[in-house]
Amino acid sequence: MSERVAVRKTYKLFIGGKFPRSESGRSYLVQSSNVSLASRKDARDAVVAARAAVKGWAGATAYNRGQILYRAAEMLEGRREQFVALGVPGDEVDAAVDRWVWYAGWADKLAQVYGGANPVAGPYFNISAPEPTGVVAVVAPERPALLGLVSVIAPAIVSGNTVVVAASPSEPLAAVTLAEVLATSDLPGGVVNILTGAITETAPALAAHMDVNAIDLSGVTDTSLATDLEVRAAENLKRVLRPAPADHDWSVDPGLARMTALLETKTVWHPKGV
Amino acid sequence: MTATTTSARSELSELGRSETALRTFLHGLPGVDQVGAEQRAAQLGTRSIKTTAKAQAIDLAIRMVDLTTLEGADTPGKVRALAAKALRPDPADPSCPHVGAVCVYPAMVPYVAEVLRGSAVHLASVATAFPSGQAPLEIKLADTRAAVAAGADEIDMVINRGAFLAGRYKEVYDEIVATKEASGDAHLKVILETGELATYDNVRRASWLAMLAGGDFIKTSTGKVPVAATLPVTLVMLEAVRDFRAATGRQVGVKPAGGIKTTKDAIKYLVMVNETVGPDWLDPDWFRFGASSLLNDLLMQRTKLTTGTYSGPDYFTLD
Numbered sequence: 088m089s090e091r092v093a094v095r096k097t098y099k100l101f102i103g104g105k106f107p108r109s110e111s112g113r114s115y116l117v118q119s120s121n122v123s124l125a126s127r128k129d130a131r132d133a134v135v136a137a138r139a140a141v142k143g144w145a146g147a148t149a150y151n152r153g154q155i156l157y158r159a160a161e162m163l164e165g166r167r168e169q170f171v172a173l174g175v176p177g178d179e180v181d182a183a184v185d186r187w188v189w190y191a192g193w194a195d196k197l198a199q200v201y202g203g204a205n206p207v208a209g210p211y212f213n214i215s216a217p218e219p220t221g222v223v224a225v226v227a228p229e230r231p232a233l234l235g236l237v238s239v240i241a242p243a244i245v246s247g248n249t250v251v252v253a254a255s256p257s258e259p260l261a262a263v264t265l266a267e268v269l270a271t272s273d274l275p276g277g278v279v280n281i282l283t284g285a286i287t288e289t290a291p292a293l294a295a296h297m298d299v300n301a302i303d304l305s306g307v308t309d310t311s312l313a314t315d316l317e318v319r320a321a322e323n324l325k326r327v328l329r330p331a332p333a334d335h336d337w338s339v340d341p342g343l344a345r346m347t348a349l350l351e352t353k354t355v356w357h358p359k360g361v
Numbered sequence: 362m363t364a365t366t367t368s369a370r371s372e373l374s375e376l377g378r379s380e381t382a383l384r385t386f387l388h389g390l391p392g393v394d395q396v397g398a399e400q401r402a403a404q405l406g407t408r409s410i411k412t413t414a415k416a417q418a419i420d421l422a423i424r425m426v427d428l429t430t431l432e433g434a435d436t437p438g439k440v441r442a443l444a445a446k447a448l449r450p451d452p453a454d455p456s457c458p459h460v461g462a463v464c465v466y467p468a469m470v471p472y473v474a475e476v477l478r479g480s481a482v483h484l485a486s487v488a489t490a491f492p493s494g495q496a497p498l499e500i501k502l503a504d505t506r507a508a509v510a511a512g513a514d515e516i517d518m519v520i521n522r523g524a525f526l527a528g529r530y531k532e533v534y535d536e537i538v539a540t541k542e543a544s545g546d547a548h549l550k551v552i553l554e555t556g557e558l559a560t561y562d563n564v565r566r567a568s569w570l571a572m573l574a575g576g577d578f579i580k581t582s583t584g585k586v587p588v589a590a591t592l593p594v595t596l597v598m599l600e601a602v603r604d605f606r607a608a609t610g611r612q613v614g615v616k617p618a619g620g621i622k623t624t625k626d627a628i629k630y631l632v633m634v635n636e637t638v639g640p641d642w643l644d645p646d647w648f649r650f651g652a653s654s655l656l657n658d659l660l661m662q663r664t665k666l667t668t669g670t671y672s673g674p675d676y677f678t679l680d
Contacts, residue, residue: 131671138673298673322670 101266103136104276140277145247153194190241219247221300232258242345393561402592444476474512486513537574551576556588568601589619618651
């Protein structure tokens with residue numbers, strides 16, 4: 088009997104709930120695995136998928152979104168060993184699961200904490216409620232590969248946004264594996280889209296894209312690139328989250344800022360009657 | 362014109378006189394190689410059209426669009442807005458060409474005519490009991506006359522599929538001839554509704570029948586049945602108009618309609634036109650797209666080429 092040949096895995100993109108190769112056909116080598124090198128056209132396709140998913144995801148009840156995110160945390164826990172095998176420290180996987188669960192819990196509490204009734208001079212109930220911004224482009228932190236990624240995706244999607252994430256170029260395996268986690272939880276296709284490859288190639292296309300509503304520059308370390316992306320984002324007045332400082336500690340309590348930065352406030356005036 | 366073409370022409374014009382002659386001719390047309398047609402269409406769809414060629418293709422496709430709204434919910438306001446969009450598809454860019462025509466129901470023709478008056482955009486109206494075509498002939502003809510009287514200069518008629526599928530070709534032929542007469546100077550587009558014809562052989566027969574009866578255009582579909590325009594069906598129709606011109610010297614246009622939603626799709630059709638019938642048909646007078654959402658995608662792609670950034674549906678009108 089001949090010896091068994093191991094099946095090697097190709098790490099592909101995650102767009103619209105599917106795992107396509109880059110349309111450019113390119114790949115690059117990370118930890119002796121082939122990883123897709125996304126092009127600006129992959130970014131465009133990902134935005135189309137993210138836009139298509141907005142209606143269903145933002146329209147789902149907050150409770151339902153929370154349940155789906157809990158489910159994703161369960162799947163993440165179940166794949167702990169796989170992440171460890173990729174070189175992610177066990178502590179970091181645990182922290183990522185905890186972070187995910189923490190954000191999942193906020194799904195049906197955010198509106199109560201961040202919204203509210205406003206006292207107005209007139210016979211009206213005046214209520215402000217948070218609404219998702221729409222499609223959010225995210226440049227994920229270079230490292231920690233998993234905790235950093237979870238810390239930027241979860242706060243964006245918990246409120247009903249959909250995301251296109253440019254994953255860490257140097258440690259993309261954890262990102263693609265997280266995509267497999269999300270694909271096997273009940274998250275609708277297109278809510279999270281993950282691009283691997285060069286930030287300098289995908290981020291400018293995302294920053295300039297007129298159908299993207301906000302951009303999170305957390306993972307951008309090059310200040311001139313950050314400035315360039317902000318200039319591009321200004322064209323359609325995207326909400327911009329500035330780059331995280333170089334010494335940012337992703338393991339500390341993140342607070343509400345990441346969630347609230349990607350919300351719009353809807354205020355309703357309702358006549359009170361006599 | 363050669364003597365053979367002239368004689369072939371007179372022979373063909375005799376066909377409509379008898380059911381038997383018509384049947385013998387239509388069933389004598391060579392059968393369509395289904396696998397071959399589908400493979401050829403798929404192969405032509407793989408051509409890569411980029412940069413300046415793409416920019417030209419997009420502008421040509423915009424000029425070929427029959428901007429269509431055929432809904433029960435159409436209102437005068439909605440069709441006026443559509444007509445305004447036809448004149449100036451991208452208000453932000455004066456270099457953007459106008460579309461080929463606006464296509465509406467007969468009752469909406471007067472409102473569109475007001476907006477389009479004096480412009481080069483044509484006004485097409487569906488008629489003859491669109492989309493089913495299941496009405497008495499007098500009603501279909503009255504429908505046609507009313508649309509022309511209201512200002513339509515192109516009539517999109519549906520063939521009587523019931524009669525065609527039952528083999529009563531003469532009846533279909535006579536209806537087209539009568540509608541052509543009722544249309545007067547208006548261009549007659551004959552909708553074959555290929556989604557209901559079942560086979561490519563039938564599509565080829567219906568194409569010839571429509572051309573023999575005097576149609577100025579043959580159109581694939583109403584857009585009201587699940588299967589609308591496809592590349593292979595359009596290929597069969599393009600071959601029919603090519604062979605018809607070779608036999609008679611008369612050029613007939615082709616209009617795929619329904620299901621063409623993206624710039625990529627539209628460019629595939631343009632490639633197929635160029636490769637099958639040649640550049641003579643690469644003109645809005647001879648090839649049209651029946652579409653509504655296609656226009657927005659063409660405009661978005663056009664904006665991408667001119668500005669370098671991807672645009673979004675938020676920046677174009679919904680209808």
